[in-house]
Amino acid sequence: MAETKVRFGILGCANIARKVSRAMKLAPNCAITAIGSRSIEKASQFAAENEFPASAKVYGSYDAVLDDPDVEAVYIPLPTSLHLRWAVLAAEKKKHVLLEKPVALNVKELDTILEACESNGVQYMDATMWMHHPRTAKMREFLSDPQRFGQLKSVHSIFSYVGGPEFLKDDIRIKPDLDALGALGDTGWYCTRAILWANEYELPKTVTALPEPEYNEAGVILSCGALLRWTDGKTATFYCSFLTNLTMDITALGTNGYLCVHDFVIPFQENGAPFYEASNSRFANLAIGIEPVPSEHAIDTDLPQEALMVQVFANLVAGINEKGASPEKKWPTISRKTQLVIDAVMASIEKDFEPVEVVP
Amino acid sequence: MAETKVRFGILGCANIARKVSRAMKLAPNCAITAIGSRSIEKASQFAAENEFPASAKVYGSYDAVLDDPDVEAVYIPLPTSLHLRWAVLAAEKKKHVLLEKPVALNVKELDTILEACESNGVQYMDATMWMHHPRTAKMREFLSDPQRFGQLKSVHSIFSYVGGPEFLKDDIRIKPDLDALGALGDTGWYCTRAILWANEYELPKTVTALPEPEYNEAGVILSCGALLRWTDGKTATFYCSFLTNLTMDITALGTNGYLCVHDFVIPFQENGAPFYEASNSRFANLAIGIEPVPSEHAIDTDLPQEALMVQVFANLVAGINEKGASPEKKWPTISRKTQLVIDAVMASIEKDFEPVEVVP
Numbered sequence: 001m002a003e004t005k006v007r008f009g010i011l012g013c014a015n016i017a018r019k020v021s022r023a024m025k026l027a028p029n030c031a032i033t034a035i036g037s038r039s040i041e042k043a044s045q046f047a048a049e050n051e052f053p054a055s056a057k058v059y060g061s062y063d064a065v066l067d068d069p070d071v072e073a074v075y076i077p078l079p080t081s082l083h084l085r086w087a088v089l090a091a092e093k094k095k096h097v098l099l100e101k102p103v104a105l106n107v108k109e110l111d112t113i114l115e116a117c118e119s120n121g122v123q124y125m126d127a128t129m130w131m132h133h134p135r136t137a138k139m140r141e142f143l144s145d146p147q148r149f150g151q152l153k154s155v156h157s158i159f160s161y162v163g164g165p166e167f168l169k170d171d172i173r174i175k176p177d178l179d180a181l182g183a184l185g186d187t188g189w190y191c192t193r194a195i196l197w198a199n200e201y202e203l204p205k206t207v208t209a210l211p212e213p214e215y216n217e218a219g220v221i222l223s224c225g226a227l228l229r230w231t232d233g234k235t236a237t238f239y240c241s242f243l244t245n246l247t248m249d250i251t252a253l254g255t256n257g258y259l260c261v262h263d264f265v266i267p268f269q270e271n272g273a274p275f276y277e278a279s280n281s282r283f284a285n286l287a288i289g290i291e292p293v294p295s296e297h298a299i300d301t302d303l304p305q306e307a308l309m310v311q312v313f314a315n316l317v318a319g320i321n322e323k324g325a326s327p328e329k330k331w332p333t334i335s336r337k338t339q340l341v342i343d344a345v346m347a348s349i350e351k352d353f354e355p356v357e358v359v360p
Numbered sequence: 361m362a363e364t365k366v367r368f369g370i371l372g373c374a375n376i377a378r379k380v381s382r383a384m385k386l387a388p389n390c391a392i393t394a395i396g397s398r399s400i401e402k403a404s405q406f407a408a409e410n411e412f413p414a415s416a417k418v419y420g421s422y423d424a425v426l427d428d429p430d431v432e433a434v435y436i437p438l439p440t441s442l443h444l445r446w447a448v449l450a451a452e453k454k455k456h457v458l459l460e461k462p463v464a465l466n467v468k469e470l471d472t473i474l475e476a477c478e479s480n481g482v483q484y485m486d487a488t489m490w491m492h493h494p495r496t497a498k499m500r501e502f503l504s505d506p507q508r509f510g511q512l513k514s515v516h517s518i519f520s521y522v523g524g525p526e527f528l529k530d531d532i533r534i535k536p537d538l539d540a541l542g543a544l545g546d547t548g549w550y551c552t553r554a555i556l557w558a559n560e561y562e563l564p565k566t567v568t569a570l571p572e573p574e575y576n577e578a579g580v581i582l583s584c585g586a587l588l589r590w591t592d593g594k595t596a597t598f599y600c601s602f603l604t605n606l607t608m609d610i611t612a613l614g615t616n617g618y619l620c621v622h623d624f625v626i627p628f629q630e631n632g633a634p635f636y637e638a639s640n641s642r643f644a645n646l647a648i649g650i651e652p653v654p655s656e657h658a659i660d661t662d663l664p665q666e667a668l669m670v671q672v673f674a675n676l677v678a679g680i681n682e683k684g685a686s687p688e689k690k691w692p693t694i695s696r697k698t699q700l701v702i703d704a705v706m707a708s709i710e711k712d713f714e715p716v717e718v719v720p
Contacts, residue, residue: 019646153583153604156516156597160613161643212593223513225595227587233572235585237516237597244513244613246641246650249620251611253520253604260609262620262636266643268653276622281606283521283626286379288664290606293628304648 004322005031006314009071009095011062011086013037013046016100017077020127021050023306024075029314032056033072036065062086066093073317075127075310076100079178080185084109091116096123096317098310099335102185106346107339114332123316125309125331126338128193130264132312133305135273136197138297142259143198143252148279150256153234157194158249159187159265160223160241168242174220182221183242184213184345190265191238192341193334194250195228201334204228204236206355207344214243226345229355256280258294272300364682366674367393369431369455371422371446373406376460377437380487381410383666384435389674392416393432396425422446426453433677435487435670436460439538440545444469451476456483456677458670459695462545466706467699474692483676485669485691486698488553490624492672493665495633496557498657502619503558503612508639510616513594517554518609519547519625520583520601528602534580542581543602544573544705550625551598552701553694554610555588561694564588564596566715567704574603586705589715616640618654632660 008024008031010017017035024030032052037043040060047058059065065074066089073096076086080102087097097117103126104110117124130136143149160183163171172178173186181188196203206229213224223241248265252258260276267273278294303311319325340358348356368384368391370377377395384390392412397403400420407418419425425434426449433456436446440462447457457477463486464470477484490496503509520543523531532538533546541548556563566589573584583601608625612618620636627633638654663671679685700718708716 016647019648022646150605153601154518154585154599156518156599156611158514158516158611158613162615162640210587210595210597211589212595214593225514225597227570227597229571233574235570235572235599237570237585237587237599239514239516239595239597239613241513241613243615245510245616245618245638246643247611247613247618247638249611251516251518251607251609253518253599253601253607255522255603256605258605258607260622262654263650266647266650268649270648278605278607281521283606286382287376287626288379288630289628290623290626294622 003029004318005029006317007031007033007070007072009034009036009065009068009074011036011065011074011076012078013042014077017075018050019306020075020077020310021052023304023310026303026307027311027314029318030310033070034059034065034068036060036062066090066095071095072321073098073313079172080105080181081178084112087113088116091120091122094120094122098125098127098313100127101189102179102181102342103335104339105180107336107343110336110339114336117327117332121320121327123313123320123327125313126335127309128190129306129309132308133267133273134301135275135299138299139259139261139275142257142277143254148257149254149259152198152252152254154253155195155198155236156251157191157238158247159190160239160244161187161246162244163242168216174216174222176218176220180220181342183240184221184224184342188224188238188240188342188345189338191240193338194264195236195238196334196337196341198250198252199230199234201337202230203337203340203358203360205231206357207341207348208355209345209348209353211353213349224345224349226348228341260294267305270304272298274298363389364678365389365391366677367391367430367432369394369396369425369428369434371396371425371434371436372438373397373402374437377435378410379666380435380437380670381412383664383670386663386667387671387674389678390670393430394419394425394428396420396422426450426455431455432681433458439532440465440541441538444472447473448476451480451482454480454482458485458487458673460487461549462539462541462702463695464699465540467696467703470696470699474696477687477692481680481687483673483680483687484695485673486695487669488550489666489669492668493627493633494661495635495659498659499619499621499635502617502637503614508617509614509619512558512612512614514613515555515558515596516611517551517598518607519550520599520604521547521606522604523602528576534576534582536578536580540580541702543600544581544584544702548584548598548600548702548705549698551600553698554624555596555598556694556697556701558610558612559590559594561697562590563697563700563718563720565591566717567701567708568715569705569708569713571713573709584705584709586708588701620654627665630664632658634658
């Protein structure tokens, strides 16, 4: 018997929705049921260009998607400043919410969204794709191994790409009224999540922004960094930017091990992705080499990580809608922690790079 | 005609002298002429174990090496607290000085050493081996390429290794009276040099130590980190430790390029070493990959980097002694800059992690 497919509506025709709608077609338990844009022509064109099924409905408003009783879940790739309104409205209409990142302008907004999801019994998940790659679970296994990795001491993460002149002029990610968090919300989101992930989602005690962020003329961050510190002495640093070459690194150091990945956000290859690990490395005799050298582990996947993401989300939705399960708390919890750290970086920047306490 | 060999004396039987004396045997222009230790037995045993030439003289004191008229240059791998005394004395006896790192306890001491070398017309060089690997020049070429790398924006460096229980109990590198700079002087030296190297030796404006360093019972640093910041907004971070798995990374981000190396201090292989670079990387269509992916460049070398180091040093010595050349200023200059940054990290730690200005 064919698996029941969760029926998705998509709000808006963002570029990233091309990738995620493809993922919905790849995932065995997802169906694209509707797309809405402020312009019905744009929505039709998007549906055609992305080869939506003939059955997919095309609407000239976001409201129409939310009012469609066939739609069970919505994917919201709108500019961040619109998330509060549309995610809350979606939840109130009992639509499960897959929310593009950055999920909100601050944790106050996010809390309103999460409360709406909780009180309406719908699943919330942010669209952080790499969480769902099987490599991520394999790397987590390594980090959790007391023999191979030991106690985590330090993490460094980078996500940057060169926006280019057109991006820096027109992209929503650099507009103060659309994505006021700029590079911090876009690329910094991934670094923050990576650091929290490596720390098993233990929140840092303090966050200190690194001087000096770069801004565009409108005051939106184009590059910045931060130092995170835990009470037990663990530290982490990250650097995120729209101004340096595409880089997607995590480096984690433990008392016994080392983990490194160079494409954590988007694997260089769709069907498999490597990470590098070393355990108990020692200098060779005369210190003319080391033993063992880091080894590469390639993790295959049949489905790309974004298809796995919508599949996981759809499974949770199906569990709630068909089996009366409760929404999975993990996803709102880690989303909120990520936002708390992002907020603390912003607060530290505003406080002239003073350390800011992270208050759960 | 055979190349003239520069005649080296070695002060002390440190473990690292095993590697460097092997290098002197590998380099075509070096000869091991003498070794001195406080114990003549220890010196004899060291000479035998490391297969010194029969002609090499063995002394029961450091003074005897400095007084030997056959010795043109000395390699000083003594504990850091002894560098001031023996490096100055060597210079006064007109011996050229190859000084193990950390070169001094602070820049005041180093300045005394450098002044002694300058006023006595002898060459000074610190024994930072990786500076001499041909890979380093190749990486520098990449970083200096405006098309391939562009403007440097951010550097991160890590050097750590697990000292282990015996090391943490007895090694000179954790004794306050011998190597008071601990992990900062030992592994942090390399990170600092790497960051300065990537920045073409432009000193940072400020240095801020990262909270919280780890210390042993005697108050010697076992792990720490720092943030360096330049006036044009460039930043760098490093992490150095005796408590996490052997890691030797540099990651540099430019407006057009990315450079990464995982074994910058000691190449995993003696006869060749890779680095990784990417230029003008873009997301592929649908952002399901990137183009181009970072590529590996392996740089072969006939001689290991430490042999190239003593060869370069011996060339400078021969130029001075035989051709009346002046000592090369580059090496004392970059050694002093490295020490200035190390001092600033220490000062920032003492000032409760406040930013400290680096004053040339």
